[in-house]
Amino acid sequence: xxxxxxxxxxxxxxxxxxxxxxxxxxxxxxxxxxxxxxxxxxxxxxxxxxxxxxxxxxxxxxxxxxxxxxxxxxxxxxxxxxxxxxxxxxxxxxxxxxxxxxxxxxxxxxxxxxxxxxxxxxxxxxxxxxxxxxxxxxxxxxxxxxxxxxxxxxxxxxxxxxxxxxxxxxxxxxxxxxxxxxxxxxxxxxxxxxxxxxxxxxxxxxxxxxxxxxxxxxxxxxxxxxxxxxxxxxxxxxxxxxxxxxxxxxxxxxxxxxxxxxxxxxxxxxxxxxxxxxxxxxxxxxxxxxxxxxxxxxxxxxxxxxxxxxxxxxxxxxxxxxxxxxxxxxxxxxxxxxxxxxxxxxxxxxxxxxxxxxxxxxxxxxxxxxxxxxxxxxxxxxxxxxxxxxxxxxxxxxxxxxxxxxxxxxxxxxxxxxxxxxxxxxxxxxxxxxxxxxxxxxxxxxxxxxxxxxxxxxxxxxxxxxxxxxxxxxxxxxxxxxxxxxxxxx
Amino acid sequence: xxxxxxxxxxxxxxxxxxxxxxxxxxxxxxxxxxxxxxxxxxxxxxxxxxxxxxxxxxxxxxxxxxxxxxxxxxxxxxxxxxxxxxxxxxxxxxxxxxxxxxxxxxxxxxxxxxxxxxxxxxxxxxxxxxxxxxxxxxxxxxxxxxxxxxxxxxxxxxxxxxxxxxxxxxxxxxxxxxxxxxxxxxxxxxxxxxxxxxxxxxxxxxxxxxxxxxxxxxxxxxxxxxxxxxxxxxxxxxxxxxxxxxxxxxxxxxxxxxxxxxxxxxxxxxxxxxxxxxxxxxxxxxxxxxxxxxxxxxxxxxxxxxxxxxxxxxxxxxxxxxxxxxxxxxxxxxxxxxxxxxxxxxxxxxxxxxxxxxxxxxxxxxxxxxxxxxxxxxxxxxxxxxxxxxxxxxxxxxxxxxxxxxxxxxxxxxxxxxxxxxxxxxxxxxxxxxxxxxxxxxxxxxxxxxxxxxxxxxxxxxxxxxxxxxxxxxxxxxxxxxxxxxxxxx
Numbered sequence: 001x002x003x004x005x006x007x008x009x010x011x012x013x014x015x016x017x018x019x020x021x022x023x024x025x026x027x028x029x030x031x032x033x034x035x036x037x038x039x040x041x042x043x044x045x046x047x048x049x050x051x052x053x054x055x056x057x058x059x060x061x062x063x064x065x066x067x068x069x070x071x072x073x074x075x076x077x078x079x080x081x082x083x084x085x086x087x088x089x090x091x092x093x094x095x096x097x098x099x100x101x102x103x104x105x106x107x108x109x110x111x112x113x114x115x116x117x118x119x120x121x122x123x124x125x126x127x128x129x130x131x132x133x134x135x136x137x138x139x140x141x142x143x144x145x146x147x148x149x150x151x152x153x154x155x156x157x158x159x160x161x162x163x164x165x166x167x168x169x170x171x172x173x174x175x176x177x178x179x180x181x182x183x184x185x186x187x188x189x190x191x192x193x194x195x196x197x198x199x200x201x202x203x204x205x206x207x208x209x210x211x212x213x214x215x216x217x218x219x220x221x222x223x224x225x226x227x228x229x230x231x232x233x234x235x236x237x238x239x240x241x242x243x244x245x246x247x248x249x250x251x252x253x254x255x256x257x258x259x260x261x262x263x264x265x266x267x268x269x270x271x272x273x274x275x276x277x278x279x280x281x282x283x284x285x286x287x288x289x290x291x292x293x294x295x296x297x298x299x300x301x302x303x304x305x306x307x308x309x310x311x312x313x314x315x316x317x318x319x320x321x322x323x324x325x326x327x328x329x330x331x332x333x334x335x336x337x338x339x340x341x342x343x344x345x346x347x348x349x350x351x352x353x354x355x356x357x358x359x360x361x362x363x364x365x366x367x368x369x370x371x372x373x374x375x376x377x378x379x380x381x382x383x384x385x386x387x388x389x390x391x392x393x394x395x396x397x398x399x400x401x402x403x404x405x406x407x408x409x410x411x412x413x414x415x416x417x418x419x420x421x422x423x424x425x426x427x428x429x430x431x432x433x434x435x436x437x438x439x440x441x442x443x444x445x446x447x448x449x450x451x452x453x454x455x456x457x458x459x460x461x462x463x464x465x466x467x468x469x470x471x472x473x474x475x476x477x478x479x480x481x482x483x484x485x486x487x488x489x490x
Numbered sequence: 491x492x493x494x495x496x497x498x499x500x501x502x503x504x505x506x507x508x509x510x511x512x513x514x515x516x517x518x519x520x521x522x523x524x525x526x527x528x529x530x531x532x533x534x535x536x537x538x539x540x541x542x543x544x545x546x547x548x549x550x551x552x553x554x555x556x557x558x559x560x561x562x563x564x565x566x567x568x569x570x571x572x573x574x575x576x577x578x579x580x581x582x583x584x585x586x587x588x589x590x591x592x593x594x595x596x597x598x599x600x601x602x603x604x605x606x607x608x609x610x611x612x613x614x615x616x617x618x619x620x621x622x623x624x625x626x627x628x629x630x631x632x633x634x635x636x637x638x639x640x641x642x643x644x645x646x647x648x649x650x651x652x653x654x655x656x657x658x659x660x661x662x663x664x665x666x667x668x669x670x671x672x673x674x675x676x677x678x679x680x681x682x683x684x685x686x687x688x689x690x691x692x693x694x695x696x697x698x699x700x701x702x703x704x705x706x707x708x709x710x711x712x713x714x715x716x717x718x719x720x721x722x723x724x725x726x727x728x729x730x731x732x733x734x735x736x737x738x739x740x741x742x743x744x745x746x747x748x749x750x751x752x753x754x755x756x757x758x759x760x761x762x763x764x765x766x767x768x769x770x771x772x773x774x775x776x777x778x779x780x781x782x783x784x785x786x787x788x789x790x791x792x793x794x795x796x797x798x799x800x801x802x803x804x805x806x807x808x809x810x811x812x813x814x815x816x817x818x819x820x821x822x823x824x825x826x827x828x829x830x831x832x833x834x835x836x837x838x839x840x841x842x843x844x845x846x847x848x849x850x851x852x853x854x855x856x857x858x859x860x861x862x863x864x865x866x867x868x869x870x871x872x873x874x875x876x877x878x879x880x881x882x883x884x885x886x887x888x889x890x891x892x893x894x895x896x897x898x899x900x901x902x903x904x905x906x907x908x909x910x911x912x913x914x915x916x917x918x919x920x921x922x923x924x925x926x927x928x929x930x931x932x933x934x935x936x937x938x939x940x941x942x943x944x945x946x947x948x949x950x951x952x953x954x955x956x957x958x959x960x961x962x963x964x965x966x967x968x969x970x971x972x973x974x975x976x977x978x979x980x
Contacts, residue, residue, distance in 0.1 A: 045952070059562070063559075063562060071553070071570045072552075072570070075566075079561045080560070324951050327949075328947075328949045331946070351944050353946075358947045362948070362949070363949070364951045365951060434927065436951070436954050439951055439956070440954070441930035443931070443949065444940065447944060447947050448934065448938035448948070450938035454938065456821070456843075457937050458930070458934045458936075458937040459814050459848055459933065460930050461814050462812070462813040463541065465927055
């Protein structure tokens with residue numbers, strides 16, 4: 001029960017991908033940096049989200065691919081869950097953070113294990129699980145990178161039901177006979193895909209009118225069609241009225257739905273959104289509200305806290321809740337803290353080294369369902385809401401030679417948004433098997449602000465799925481020619 | 491044995507991808523256009539190259555992927571060649587060109603079937619297989635899009651051996667017990683991959699010191715390693731001294747090698763390069779040399795023919811022998827012919843509508859082997875030869891989280907070339923499973939001339955293989971920091 005103290009230039013709360021990257025950047029900038037973590041270094045992504053979920057899903061998608069090409073000979077009818085779980089365990093590093101600890105040792109960043117709380121301006125108190133206390137002072141900045149927890153709805157007695165969250169859904173090593181999935185977003189669709197393929201009877205309970213409501217509508221429609229075809233019972237416009245767990249045997253979860261129907265399952269997964277991990281980090285001691293998302297300015301300073309020493313990057317600031325985007329923010333926030341501490345001006349014009357420009361115009365996302373969904377930039381509806389005038393160009397991926405080669409009976413769709421005023425690519429959505437790696441081309445197109453006319457010179461190799469880019473340009477040219485009645489060089 | 495005649499604005503020789511696209515563009519420009527073809531509309535690509543070869547290879551690669559993810563349960567030990575051949579036959583449209591004929595009917599382009607020969611300036615005479623003659627006159631242009639044949643070496647008696655060319659290798663519906671593959675380029679490595687997987691014992695006879703000599707050396711090395719691991723006998727620095735076919739039974743091919751060794755196989759594939767299909771198209775009647783590649787200026791006019799009415803696009807001009815690049819040339823050449831005929835000035839500055847800029851700086855290529863190889867722009871060696879100062883940045887793809895997810899024991903490598911003077915991406919090479927669709931991101935990066943600093947804002951989704959882009963940027967930053975000893979914002 002010791003008490004020690006230390007002073008650093010920068011104190012980072014949270015050692016997920018965001019905290020790790022931010023600390024590396026401030027350290028690179030010559031600032032002494034300490035990182036505080038109460039759980040595993042590497043965070044949600046490494047142990048209960050991206051890594052284990054994709055480890056469950058990659059075998060599912062590879063298997064789906066196999067069924068769509070000839071010549072395999074026999075493929076076993078059912079997956080081998082034990083083999084998948086063993087693989088998943090390995091990719092989750094068996095829930096040990098030795099790799100991250102080793103990495104941290106390679107950069108000059110100190111680590112304090114324990115629960116860190118703000119304790120007045122620039123002060124952080126860390127309480128270890130053993131009861132030791134470390135008092136940290138920050139000369140320049142404290143950065144909150146604590147991320148999110150799963151958000152559960154306010155249903156009476158829900159805790160007693162012991163519902164699955166993303167953590168159980170990614171780490172379970174038994175296959176529930178029947179699984180209810182509450183939600184229709186990324187976690188819900190991905191986990192419904194995984195557990196259905198592993199053998200569960202899956203029922204999705206989706207409050208909204210479709211899946212993946214933040215994506216182009218056709219994405220959710222195609223994923224819903226495919227989930228249904230795989231045997232998932234997708235119930236839209238359906239809420240949970242109440243849920244109880246009965247002792248059994250066999251123990252089971254009984255869910256009453258908004259329409260009065262009842263559903264009996266072995267487990268129930270709530271994939272109903274995320275809540276910021278800000279409830280118990282001492283925000284009240286610096287004049288901010290515990291439990292809230294930390295609203296930040298364009299340099300990641302928390303708006304509600306004066307003097308500009310408190311930063312928040314990654315999911316906790318609610319700008320873009322994705323690992324890769326939190327790392328992007330972390331790199332920039334770390335560089336900003338470094339520049340300010342070193343008295344250097346910020347390069348904060350659009351696309352500058354200290355401007356998180358991509359957060360507003362080029363956030364990529366991949367949904368690892370079958371079909372995959374990959375998008376960057378706004379949807380057509382978002383663009384309209386933002387007042388951006390865009391041309392919407394669609395193409396049936398199943399007509400692309402590379403897609404026909406990729407899979408028998410390929411079903412997919414691509415949408416390109418072209419900014420009418422700037423003549424550049426505003427966004428893109430691809431839905432179909434094997435499109436995940438196609439996304440980065442769209443991200444580079446948006447980020448580079450390449451004129452659409454120049455894109456004609458970016459030749460996709462034949463026969464790849466990427467040739468859809470040519471088809472999209474041709475489709476746009478043909479429709480423009482129809483409108484103008486004029487000769488088009490492109 | 492009729493004789494007819496017709497006058498068009500544009501006469502196109504050859505209805506492969508190049509001829510089809512060129513004719514569509516001149517037609518779009520309002521020019522009456524006729525296309526002449528002696529074989530199948532769609533050309534080598536549709537029937538004896540890209541389409542059937544990828545139809546053979548996609549099952550091989552999907553199967554290789556399946557072996558690298560867990561949970562499939564049992565996979566049959568051997569492929570089912572009959573199923574693969576049936577699939578291949580379908581993707582080669584059973585060697586019927588009905589689809590292309592239907593497409594041609596949808597655009598205002600006429601078709602004359604038969605062997606077309608130039609017959610003096612702007613004149614083409616077509617002889618049908620039935621002996622009919624059609625005399626065509628071109629008001630503005632004749633465009634040669636006749637492509638290439640496989641080039642066979644000058645070995646005595648080779649014709650009597652009845653060697654395989656790309657046509658046999660892509661259309662055979664029997665699996666040779668033993669297959670010799672002469673050559674080490676794209677066709678040789680792809681067909682060795684396919685036929686080995688389908689069951690042949692394959693021996694590669696490669697004159698050079700490595701495979702894929704036009705790519706970065708590590709590409710050929712990794713493909714050679716993988717071919718050897720799959721059981722292919724890869725013999726480098728080995729030429730064919732002589733070859734005979736013995737009557738048998740069983741009939742077999744006996745090959746004597748440059749080192750005196752003898753090799754007995756059931757078939758021998760010569761994948762030893764391409765020769766232009768210009769030997770019998772009447773070039774002598776317009777002052778050009780039959781059998782030569784048709785050297786063209788930057789507007790695709792054949793240099794050796796005066797008055798600028800003879801164009802050559804696609805493989806036959808030897809600029810970049812790939813289907814997608816020939817379509818690119820065709821689009822631009824067609825637009826150029828259209829602009830000139832309509833008296834409009836050319837937009838022929840770099841990346842202009844009438845400038846085939848990508849031909850010199852951004853030619854993409856995908857080699858469908860296991861591992862796949864995908865590249866765009868010059869190799870490091872080519873850049874040096876061209877006097878371009880480039881930074882070479884390498885990264886081990888097996889260390890990228892998305893690659894680890896993609897395949898157990900992922901082996902791959904990425905190389906980025908950065909133009910030191912311009913601060914842009916000059917080229918990229920990716921080697922590894924699943925990298926084919928990653929290439930287009932590099933093609934857009936090269937074509938857009940996005941500054942490398944801006945690329946930090948092009949965020950790859952986690953965990954995709956595309957995240958290698960971030961690793962490449964980090965690697966470059968770290969090496970630059972080591973050199974400069976200075977703080978880097980990026």
